[in-house]
Amino acid sequence: MSLNSPYLRKPTSVSRVMAEVLLAMAPGIAVYAWFFGAGILVQLALATAAALAFEAAFLHMRGRPIKPALADLSAVVTAWLIALSFPSIGPWWLIVVATGFAIIVAKHLYGGLGQNPFNPAMVAYAVMIVAFPALMSQWPGAGQLDASAQLELIFGGARDIDAITAATPLDALRTGLRAEGAGVASLLDGAAFGHIAARGWEWVTAAFLLGGVYLLARRIITWHIPVAFLGTLALLATLASLLAPQAYPGALFSLFSGAAMLGAFFILTDPVSGATTPRGKLIYAAGAALITWIIRHFGAFPDGVAFATLLMNLCVPLIDMKTQPAVFGHKKKG
Amino acid sequence: MLQKLFKFNGGVKPATNKAASTRDPIKPVPMPRQLVVPLHQHVGGTPHPLVEAGEQVLKGQRIGAADGNVSSAIHAPTSGRVLAIEPRVMAHSSGLSSLSVVIEPDGEDRWIDTAPMPWRSMSPDEIRDELRDAGIVGLGGAVFPSHLKLKPGNEGTHTLVINGAECEPFITCDDLLMRERGDQIVRGALIMQAMLKAQRVLVGIEDNKPEAIAQMQAAVQRNGTTSMQVIAIPTRYPAGGAKQLIRVLTGIEVPHGRRSTDYGVQCFNTGTAYAIADAVEKGRPLISRIVTVAGNVERPGNYEVLFGTPMDHLAALAGIKADTDRFIMGGPMMGFRMPAYDVPVVKATNCVLVGSEALFPAPAPEMACIRCGECARACPADLQPFELYWHSRAKNFGKAQEYHLFDCIECGCCAYVCPSHIPLVDYYRFAKSEVWARERQKDAADVARERFEFRNERIEREKREKAEKLAAKTAASRAAASSAPGAEQGEAAPAAASTAADDSKKALIAAAMARAKAQRDAADQAAAPVATPPASAPDSAPATTAPAPQDRSI
Structure with missing residues (x-):
């Protein structure tokens, strides 16, 4: 019996919010599986099972109620983000260990849902790419491997990997630029590239964009983070490609490559670890875009979204504190 | 236009x-069979009863006189006999009692002599x-x-x-x-x-x-x-x-x-x-x-109600449904649950909302805040409710005030939209009452300290004066003993000393009176129609019904 007002509640819950986020990822996953094979579905299942198991185990150890926390679906969202940012042909233990790290270290050791300062999925990514750089860099090309070959790679032991995987488009572009002295235009004519970015992957990112628009329409997220992130990334790419067209790809390539779309709509928008004030969100996302762009072009990793997210997570308390909106009656113009 | x-x-x-x-x-x-008219139905001082048990009153007769200017009068809602003047349970969620005039209507409903005001x-x-x-x-x-x-x-x-x-x-x-x-x-x-x-x-x-x-x-x-x-x-x-x-x-x-x-x-x-x-x-x-009588009733509607009418007498007219488990005074967003069904309708009663578990189900169990910001988007005061929640929960009241705790109007929008079902307003009510309690404590401590320091000063002064007097006396007696002609001088000195002491005493008394006056003025000012938290002026404005003086007809 509720003792105090308000006695009315909007029919909403954390589970509903998380379910909407999962639903919004579905188109991207479908396109992913269509172009790159069933491996991603296996990885999603592995990550989901691992996340729920670790979550339940840790809730039990912490003496917290297990059922409501599993039903809130937050662990599933983390699991899916890990699966989508990891190579779909990585060995099974890679994603299980990563998910365990995300749920146990990045989430529960900090106090569980709502308390983690860093995005758990990105913590897992950062840890694994530092620990297993080779495994984390083996991505299949579009239509390159059939389902049985992918299953063999995930569950089998032997990995004669260089023969069967392609470098990611961002990697291919960077190595190409550095090693062969070739220009952007000639590299993008290569077989690995499609209309605007990597063949196949450009459609996956487009589907993530679609899912993101759905989240905006359902008011699960606000426009600030996606617009600031994609806008800043596009601006930087455009400026760079105008100044040095042979050394830097343009805005479209940058937006539809790597984890830009996933990051803009699904990763940076994680409310727990992200900025919360309207102005803060703009600063947070613009900063993440800048770091992403720098890592992509001057760093050693396939993509920069994960590190950009974590670095900006660090700044969130400061950003939020310094961007508190004016309270009713205290606005400057009165 | x-x-x-x-x-x-x-x-x-x-x-x-x-x-x-x-x-x-x-x-x-x-x-109704009886009208229970609380004397305190408004923000401000509690009116003094003007009638006694057993007295006959007329409809509209003043039965409670305003206590100072920050108060308001109370009147008999109908003619009849005063049965008692005693504490009765208030229309307030606290369940506390307040002095009320119990009137047995005589059924004649006879007015006092009234005349238009030549305003x-x-x-x-x-x-x-x-x-x-x-x-x-x-x-x-x-x-x-x-x-x-x-x-x-x-x-x-x-x-x-x-x-x-x-x-x-x-x-x-x-x-x-x-x-x-x-x-x-x-x-x-x-x-x-x-x-x-x-x-x-x-x-x-x-x-x-x-x-x-x-x-x-x-x-x-x-x-x-x-x-x-x-x-x-x-x-x-x-x-x-x-x-x-x-x-x-x-x-x-x-x-x-x-x-x-x-x-x-x-x-x-x-x-x-x-x-x-x-x-x-x-x-x-x-x-x-x-x-308005609404909610879990057969025939919701509006009634013209005399103050003091028991709420159950009123709600019965609308047909209270069987599964009713509470009366709420006000609406579902800001209303207060009543401690009993027969509490009287008062000036603040705009609605008797009859509730049941089916109509207003208990919210789902409270979950962790995920900082989604729904509350911030719903807040009409442009606050960051989740920040207030974190700081209130951590009893970090200073921080909560930095995030404008007292700008919160307790409208309930944040709790209404919260996907984690956190009773956010309860946290703010808790934080506010804690802050008020601390301020009261601090004020009391300040007064005590001032008194203590004043007392020390007085004791010191008295000691000093005594010592001076003694010194003067000894000097005088010594002078008198040593040479008789010096007696004139010797007498003049202590006299001068005692007038000086009298003057300084007078000055101290005057200063104390000025301080007291300043305090009274401050209290009067605090009682003026500003949004004063009840705590800062507990004597002059015991706002039990609502802290903010603005009309909250929402």
């Missing part, structure tokens, strides 16, 4: 549930005194004494806002009053306008009440006034919060702790305007009001 409207941020749109209680006109209530030939102060003695207080829910608000601001009052927004779900008492008695509301508003010397009157009504808007517009036209405008505003809770309504109608944002008169605006509820017209035109004090 197109009026530009402004917006306030946030707000929510819960189902209004108003249709059911607006089908019938306002209905009378059969006289146009009276001075503003005289009118205000009359309104205080007629028991007129804000009927939007805040029950702040109206006479205190009927003064032009320092730089004049340009706009009088009449609040007919009534944004809380279920409540329709203002709606029905406007539909049926618009003419008198308009006349009451014009009296207020004259007292405030306001250039214009804006009547704000949510656009989900087209009939009330039409009736009020017709009433304004019949009256012929050109300075009054009836304005439909978008339906969005809490548009009826005084500050939100002022914002919507004038674009002015009145910050927490400031009076709207500082910005040239004053705001009254429609029911208050109606009551003022009653008092001025007919000489009738405030003894009844319109109350």
Whole structure:
């Protein structure tokens, strides 16, 4: 019996919010599986099972109620983000260990849902790419491997990997630029590239964009983070490609490559670890875009979204504190 | 006449549930067996009883005299016999009792002699005194004494806002009053306008009440006034919060702790305007009001209810359903659960909301805050409710105040939208009461310290004086002993010393009196119509019903 007002509640819950986020990822996953094979579905299942198991185990150890926390679906969202940012042909233990790290270290050791300062999925990514750089860099090309070959790679032991995987488009572009002295235009004519970015992957990112628009329409997220992130990334790419067209790809390539779309709509928008004030969100996302762009072009990793997210997570308390909106009656113009 | 409207941020749109209680006109209530009239029904001092047990009273007879100017009078709602003057359970969620006059009606309902107030030939102060003695207080829910608000601001009052927004779900008492008695509301508003010397009157009504808007517009036209405008505003809770309504109608944002008169605006509820017209035109004090009975009842509706009527007597007329488990005074967003079913209807009672578990189910278990920011988007005060929640929960009250805890109007929008089902407003109520308690403690400690220091000083002074006297005496006696001619000198010295001591004592007494006066002045000022937390002036303004003096007819 509720003792105090308000006695009315909007029919909403954390589970509903998380379910909407999962639903919004579905188109991207479908396109992913269509172009790159069933491996991603296996990885999603592995990550989901691992996340729920670790979550339940840790809730039990912490003496917290297990059922409501599993039903809130937050662990599933983390699991899916890990699966989508990891190579779909990585060995099974890679994603299980990563998910365990995300749920146990990045989430529960900090106090569980709502308390983690860093995005758990990105913590897992950062840890694994530092620990297993080779495994984390083996991505299949579009239509390159059939389902049985992918299953063999995930569950089998032997990995004669260089023969069967392609470098990611961002990697291919960077190595190409550095090693062969070739220009952007000639590299993008290569077989690995499609209309605007990597063949196949450009459609996956487009589907993530679609899912993101759905989240905006359902008011699960606000426009600030996606617009600031994609806008800043596009601006930087455009400026760079105008100044040095042979050394830097343009805005479209940058937006539809790597984890830009996933990051803009699904990763940076994680409310727990992200900025919360309207102005803060703009600063947070613009900063993440800048770091992403720098890592992509001057760093050693396939993509920069994960590190950009974590670095900006660090700044969130400061950003939020310094961007508190004016309270009713205290606005400057009165 | 197109009026530009402004917006306030946030707000929510819960189902209004108003249709059911607006089908019938306002209905009378059969006289209950007993009326229990609490003496304290408003913000400010508790009135002194003017009658004794056993005494016969007439309808409208003053039975409680205002305690100072920040108070209001209380009247007998009908004629009859005073059975007792004793503490009875208040219409307040605390379940505490307050001194009440219990009247047994004699069934004759005989009025005192009443006469219209010749208000146009009276001075503003005289009118205000009359309104205080007629028991007129804000009927939007805040029950702040109206006479205190009927003064032009320092730089004049340009706009009088009449609040007919009534944004809380279920409540329709203002709606029905406007539909049926618009003419008198308009006349009451014009009296207020004259007292405030306001250039214009804006009547704000949510656009989900087209009939009330039409009736009020017709009433304004019949009256012929050109300075009054009836304005439909978008339906969005809490548009009826005084500050939100002022914002919507004038674009002015009145910050927490400031009076709207500082910005040239004053705001009254429609029911208050109606009551003022009653008092001025007919000489009738405030003894009844319109109350909505809604929720878990067969026939929701509105009633004209005498103060002191037990809520169960009233609600029974609407047919209380069997599974009822509570009465809520007010609406579902800001109302308070009553400690008993038979608590009396008071001036603050705009609605008796009959509740059940089925109608207002307990929220799902509280989950962790995920900082999703829904609450911030819903907050009409532009606060970051989740930050307030984190700091309140951590008992980090200083931080909570930095995040403008006291700008929170407890409208409940944040808790309404929270996907984690956190009872956010409870956390803010807790934090506010903790802060008030600490301030009270600090004030008490300050007073104690001052007293202690003063006492030490006094003891020191007395010691010093004694020593000086002793020294003078010894010197004198020594002088007298050593040489007789020196006696004149010897006597003069102690005399001078004692006058000096007297002077310094007098100065100290004068200083103490000045301090006491300053304290009294400060207390008086604190009691003035500013949004003062009840704690800062506990003696002069024990605001038990609501901390904010603004009409909260939402």
